[in-house]
Amino acid sequence: MQNYAWTLLALPMLGFVITGGLGRRLPRTLTGAIGSGVIGVAFLVALAIFLQVRGQTGQHTYNDLHYYNWLDAGSFHVGMNLLVDPLTCVMLLIVTGVGFLIHVYSIGYMAHDANFSRFFSYLNLFIFSMLLLVLADNYLILIIGWGMVGLSSYLLIGFWFDRPSAVAAARKAFVMNVIGDVGMMIAGYMMFVQFGTLGYDGVFSKAQSMKPDSALLNVICLMLLVGAVAKSAQIPLYTWLPDAMEGPTSVSALIHAATMVTAGVYLLARSHVLYLLAPFTLSLVAIIGAVGAIYAASIALVQTDIKRVLAYSTMSQIAYMFLGCGVGAFGAGMFHLMTHAFFKAVLFLGAGSVIHALLNEQDLRKMGGLRDKLPRTYLLMGIGCLAISGIPPLSGFFSKDEILGRVLAAGNWYIILWILGVITAGMTAFYMFRLFFLTFHGRYNGPPDVYELAHEAPNVMVVPVGILGVLSIVGGFVQTPWGWNAFDDFLAPVFSRYPLVHAAKAPLVGNVPALIFIVVVALAGIYVAYVMYGGAERRPYRAPEWLYNLLYNKYYVDEIYDAGIVQPVRATASALYSLVDRSGVDAAVNGVARLVAVVSRGVSPVETGYVRTYALSIFAGIVLVALVPVVFGTLLK
Amino acid sequence: MQTQSYLLVGAILFFIGALGVLIRRNPLVIFMSIEMMLNAVNLTLVAYAKHLSSMEGQIFVFFVMTVAAAEVVVGLAIIVSIFRTRENIDVDLLNSMKG
Amino acid sequence: MEALHPALGLQIALLSSPEAVIFAINTLIAIFSAMNVLLQPNPVHSALFLIANFFALAVYYLLLDAQFLAAVQILVYAGAIMVLFLFVITLLSPGREEVAQDRLRPLQWPAILLALILGGSVAATLLLNDIQGQPANLPQLGTVQVVGDQLFHNFLFPFELTSLLLLAAMLGAVVLAKRKVD
Numbered sequence: 070m071q072n073y074a075w076t077l078l079a080l081p082m083l084g085f086v087i088t089g090g091l092g093r094r095l096p097r098t099l100t101g102a103i104g105s106g107v108i109g110v111a112f113l114v115a116l117a118i119f120l121q122v123r124g125q126t127g128q129h130t131y132n133d134l135h136y137y138n139w140l141d142a143g144s145f146h147v148g149m150n151l152l153v154d155p156l157t158c159v160m161l162l163i164v165t166g167v168g169f170l171i172h173v174y175s176i177g178y179m180a181h182d183a184n185f186s187r188f189f190s191y192l193n194l195f196i197f198s199m200l201l202l203v204l205a206d207n208y209l210i211l212i213i214g215w216g217m218v219g220l221s222s223y224l225l226i227g228f229w230f231d232r233p234s235a236v237a238a239a240r241k242a243f244v245m246n247v248i249g250d251v252g253m254m255i256a257g258y259m260m261f262v263q264f265g266t267l268g269y270d271g272v273f274s275k276a277q278s279m280k281p282d283s284a285l286l287n288v289i290c291l292m293l294l295v296g297a298v299a300k301s302a303q304i305p306l307y308t309w310l311p312d313a314m315e316g317p318t319s320v321s322a323l324i325h326a327a328t329m330v331t332a333g334v335y336l337l338a339r340s341h342v343l344y345l346l347a348p349f350t351l352s353l354v355a356i357i358g359a360v361g362a363i364y365a366a367s368i369a370l371v372q373t374d375i376k377r378v379l380a381y382s383t384m385s386q387i388a389y390m391f392l393g394c395g396v397g398a399f400g401a402g403m404f405h406l407m408t409h410a411f412f413k414a415v416l417f418l419g420a421g422s423v424i425h426a427l428l429n430e431q432d433l434r435k436m437g438g439l440r441d442k443l444p445r446t447y448l449l450m451g452i453g454c455l456a457i458s459g460i461p462p463l464s465g466f467f468s469k470d471e472i473l474g475r476v477l478a479a480g481n482w483y484i485i486l487w488i489l490g491v492i493t494a495g496m497t498a499f500y501m502f503r504l505f506f507l508t509f510h511g512r513y514n515g516p517p518d519v520y521e522l523a524h525e526a527p528n529v530m531v532v533p534v535g536i537l538g539v540l541s542i543v544g545g546f547v548q549t550p551w552g553w554n555a556f557d558d559f560l561a562p563v564f565s566r567y568p569l570v571h572a573a574k575a576p577l578v579g580n581v582p583a584l585i586f587i588v589v590v591a592l593a594g595i596y597v598a599y600v601m602y603g604g605a606e607r608r609p610y611r612a613p614e615w616l617y618n619l620l621y622n623k624y625y626v627d628e629i630y631d632a633g634i635v636q637p638v639r640a641t642a643s644a645l646y647s648l649v650d651r652s653g654v655d656a657a658v659n660g661v662a663r664l665v666a667v668v669s670r671g672v673s674p675v676e677t678g679y680v681r682t683y684a685l686s687i688f689a690g691i692v693l694v695a696l697v698p699v700v701f702g703t704l705l706k
Numbered sequence: 707m708q709t710q711s712y713l714l715v716g717a718i719l720f721f722i723g724a725l726g727v728l729i730r731r732n733p734l735v736i737f738m739s740i741e742m743m744l745n746a747v748n749l750t751l752v753a754y755a756k757h758l759s760s761m762e763g764q765i766f767v768f769f770v771m772t773v774a775a776a777e778v779v780v781g782l783a784i785i786v787s788i789f790r791t792r793e794n795i796d797v798d799l800l801n802s803m804k805g
Numbered sequence: 806m807e808a809l810h811p812a813l814g815l816q817i818a819l820l821s822s823p824e825a826v827i828f829a830i831n832t833l834i835a836i837f838s839a840m841n842v843l844l845q846p847n848p849v850h851s852a853l854f855l856i857a858n859f860f861a862l863a864v865y866y867l868l869l870d871a872q873f874l875a876a877v878q879i880l881v882y883a884g885a886i887m888v889l890f891l892f893v894i895t896l897l898s899p900g901r902e903e904v905a906q907d908r909l910r911p912l913q914w915p916a917i918l919l920a921l922i923l924g925g926s927v928a929a930t931l932l933l934n935d936i937q938g939q940p941a942n943l944p945q946l947g948t949v950q951v952v953g954d955q956l957f958h959n960f961l962f963p964f965e966l967t968s969l970l971l972l973a974a975m976l977g978a979v980v981l982a983k984r985k986v987d
Binding site: 768775 | 890956
């Protein structure tokens with residue numbers, strides 16, 4: 070494995086270089102083929118690695134591959150090492166697999182774009198960064214991958230950089246991500262000070278010997294949480310995600326649904342040792358998860374842009390993953406990560422097909438009745454909506470219910486979080502099917518000529534979505550409440566590596582009444598949506614004006630952040646500029662220049678131009694010099 | 707005569723020459739004053755040669771005279787080329803390097 | 806007599822031998838002519854007084870047993886260099902005097918003051934201190950044979966170099982003084 074694992078990084082980097090450097094001069098099909106092909110090959114490599122790890126047992130699954138010694142500074146050593154264990158394998162397959170399908174989709178979606186090759190080079194750069202993050206065996210390389218993923222996100226959100234809204238969104242995303250990066254770095258410094266190393270094995274082994282729930286460990290976990298929250302768009306660093314929909318839909322699907330935003334969950338799962346030893350912060354994770362889920366779902370209820378609805382639903386589903394990790398069910402969180410990657414990609418890519426067909430219309434109020442025009446997309450979107458709503462036997466049911474089951478099993482006050490989660494499930498079903506019915510059922514509400522021209526997307530776009538659709542249906546059967554624990558068993562060595570720490574992995578026999586209750590709630594949500602939006606006439610529930618405005622304007626959080634943080638920072642910067650920079654530094658520098666000018670103008674009369682004055686001054690100097698020995702030597706004798 | 711007397715005369719001649727350089731405006735007179743300074747130094751050298759019974763002083767003077775001759779040649783050529791076209795012969799007119 | 810204070814010794818020596826008398830008269834001529842080089846408004850007059858000064862110096866050299874140098878002084882300085890000076894004076898400004906108002910008139914006083922300071926201090930140094938040793942009495946010190954011997958044995962290299970120097974000076978003068986033909 071040592072011999073070929075590095076190709077996982079080399080392949081996307083190669084794709085980045087070729088499509089970036091030569092892409093303009095190559096025909097589109099070739100560029101698209103290379104860009105997707107490298108990821109396809111990477112997927113095969115990931116598959117091979119996965120099969121190899123599956124064949125390993127116990128702690129043999131922990132493959133720490135050393136490549137070379139990167140940093141050697143006194144007692145601080147960081148190696149360029151790749152860690153391949155079951156957790157890594159799950160992420161590798163998701164990133165390369167879903168990534169490959171989305172690359173292929175993009176060949177069709179971006180076919181008419183002038184910057185086709187640049188798009189693929191950025192996508193490959195992103196895959197490289199994400200794989201670097203996932204394959205790291207120490208926090209330093211992870212942070213590097215983390216930062217590069219943020220960069221790729223910025224480049225891709227602002228891909229159409231002639232649009233001011235896209236540029237602003239990209240900047241917003243990057244700035245919020247940097248806040249997370251700072252948290253990660255602080256955590257890194259603290260880890261180094263406390264443990265003397267940043268490698269996973271070193272940190273986790275040494276952490277076990279600390280006293281439980283120590284303040285230091287809680288702070289480290291909190292700082293890591295800041296990073297996770299920023300990257301995964303959870304409260305309070307989430308406002309960038311809806312704006313990030315400015316980017317092309319493939320980008321939304323890949324980065325802001327399936328992979329990048331799940332990096333936070335991966336971080337939590339990887340650092341499970343630290344979090345299990347810091348229960349205070351862990352319960353904070355659970356609270357952020359539960360509150361975030363219902364919060365995002367409430368906003369999604371009233372949004373009118375198809376991609377915004379999906380963005381808030383992403384935030385909500387990731388909140389579920391945080392909730393799962395927060396009760397110690399890291400495996401459940403990863404399971405939901407996987408199924409979410411499948412069905413969310415289906416939903417985004419399907420939405421992309423709809424937008425593409427309607428010539429870039431994204432407003433739900435102008436859609437409707439597209440069922441006959443886009444039959445295949447209709448089917449696939451339907452599958453996606455059922456999956457996300459948690460309707461059995463689709464994948465979303467198994468993962469979402471495992472999480473909620475474990476929350477319930479945690480007992481005590483966690484039941485409140487369980488209630489929030491169940492309510493969110495109902496809301497999720499409702500707003501997803503609201504989206505579905507508004508798009509495909511009823512009467513078309515847009516310009517008639519657009520409707521005439523609307524047609525199904527080409528195969529290159531539909532087939533990848535189809536594959537993802539199939540996965541959304543069957544992907545759940547790896548982990549079921551009635552005892553098929555393939556997923557948990559696969560991940561077991563990861564979570565039992567450090568003996569003093571026990572992740573909650575007791576098989577969930579399944580609280581059947583609770584399960585049925587959740588499904589009923591979801592079905593109820595769908596029914597309500599059908600009643601309101603399913604028929605030819607739309608009969609939406611008229612909510613009170615203030616409530617509607619509150620939700621539609623996303624609780625005015627963007628405005629609050631702007632007034633409370635952005636404007637003061639801008640004002641401070643402006644004040645510093647005029648006070649320190651202009652009056653201080655510039656004045657000093659200019660003052661020096663002016664001083665030189667003034668002095669030189671003052672001294673300049675010495676150059677009279679008359680030879681005789683020069684001769685006189687020379688002579689005066691000679692007199693002075695000659696007087697010294699005369700006076701000191703002779704006259705003072 | 708005592709060597710000191712010669713040295714004294716040499717000193718006086720040197721300073722008269724220096725004064726000439728500083729006070730006169732005619733470049734040729736300035737140049738002549740410079741020659742006078744050189745001669746004063748020659749006198750000092752020869753006085754010491756006799757005092758120390760050494761030929762080196764006189765040989766030095768020999769070379770000084772040679773070099774002075776060459777210097778006069780070149781210096782006068784320069785003065786000629788500068789003042790050839792001018793009305794007045796006055797070093798104060800050469801003040802274009804002012805400021 | 807040498808045990809006396811030098812200044813006093815000077816005055817007594819002044820009157821004690823024919824050599825001293827010649828020295829005294831010569832000194833008066835030398836200083837008088839030097840002052841006039843400075844003070845004469847007409848440059849031709851200044852040049853003539855300088856020639857007189859050179860003659861006085863030649864006498865000094867004779868008194869100091871530097872016979873060769875005395876001859877060379879007259880030949881080179883008075884005979885060649887001053888002739889050159891006079892040529893140039895007549896070329897540039899026959900008989901013209903410095904006419905314009907001296908803008909730097911105030912500078913004369915500092916110049917005189919400085920010269921007096923320095924001259925005074927050198928003179929004071931000389932008068933207040935003894936020079937060790939006696940001047941030698943070797944009339945054949947500065948003869949042609951001795952000078953020639955030194956030049957062609959110990960100082961051969963500088964001697965040859967000066968010929969190059971003179972060549973360079975000649976070329977330089979021709980180039981500099983040439984009228985620019987355009």
